[in-house]
Amino acid sequence: MQQLFPRSIQSLDSIFELVDQFRIQYDLDQKTAYEIELAIEEVFTNLVKYNDGTSQISLQIEIINTRLTIVLQDFDVDDFDITRPPPVDPQARLEERRVGGLGLFLVHKVMDQVEYQYQNRVSTITMIKKIGEDLCSK
Amino acid sequence: MFQVSLDQEGNIFLTGRFDASQQQSAMETFNRVIKSAIVDCSKLEYISSAGIGVLIATEKRLSAGGHHLQLKNLNAHITEIFRYAGLEAIFSIT
Secondary structure (H helix, E strand, O other): OEEEEOOOHHHHHHHHHHHHHHHHHHOOOHHHHHHHHHHHHHHHHHHHHHOOOOOOEEEEEEEEOOEEEEEEEEEOOOOOOOOOOOOOOOOOOHHHOOOOOHHHHHHHHHOOEEEEEEEOOEEEEEEEEEOOHHHOOO | OEEEEEOOOOOEEEEEEEOHHHHHHHHHHHOOOOOOEEEEEEEEEEEOHHHHHHHHHHHHHHHOOOOOEEEEOOOHHHHHHHHHOOHHHOOEEO
8 A cells, every 4th residue: 555645744644544445455463553654643743744745655565575665755855763752761750851852762663663764865765564464374 | 523521520531632723722721730630541542743743842841840631541552652752651551
């Protein structure tokens, strides 16, 4: 599944609709669907906030064998690796808590692999998650 | 869809999906909370770091005056996300 989304936080509703279609198609459980939505939201909103592009953002989701792959591509932008957030200490006390970086910290928790590539002014974030073997046949 | 509402005692009810597109309007409602309050999450389906940020900011503001948020009825998926983020040490969760 691949679709382009306007560079706006308001695109999240449409993104979640696409993920829901994907969940139904592959009969994914709610936990996996939550983690996919969370990972996509956190990366998408960071692309919207921190990249300087004007193009729509591409989202692709696929499952091959036991690998779920999510690819977000942002076109005609400067080289900025949003997958390396400032360190987050989950043990920090309330007064030391900063909100910045928490989203991408969670992305690394729910995904098995998060990669950033930059080529020809295209920023590509690829997230991979291993899923149950019962989905292999779909 | 996301809704945040307050009852007459100042307790907070979250319904639906608390994502980044809801952060600003939710913050306006949370800013009306001025004392310890229960946050009923029984109808909360999803929360991202944007929603968590609203909860943390509110807890920081309230705790300065000795007040706190108490989170109730989180679903299993949200509980797991809170655990990843170490939020059980910050909030009273029941």
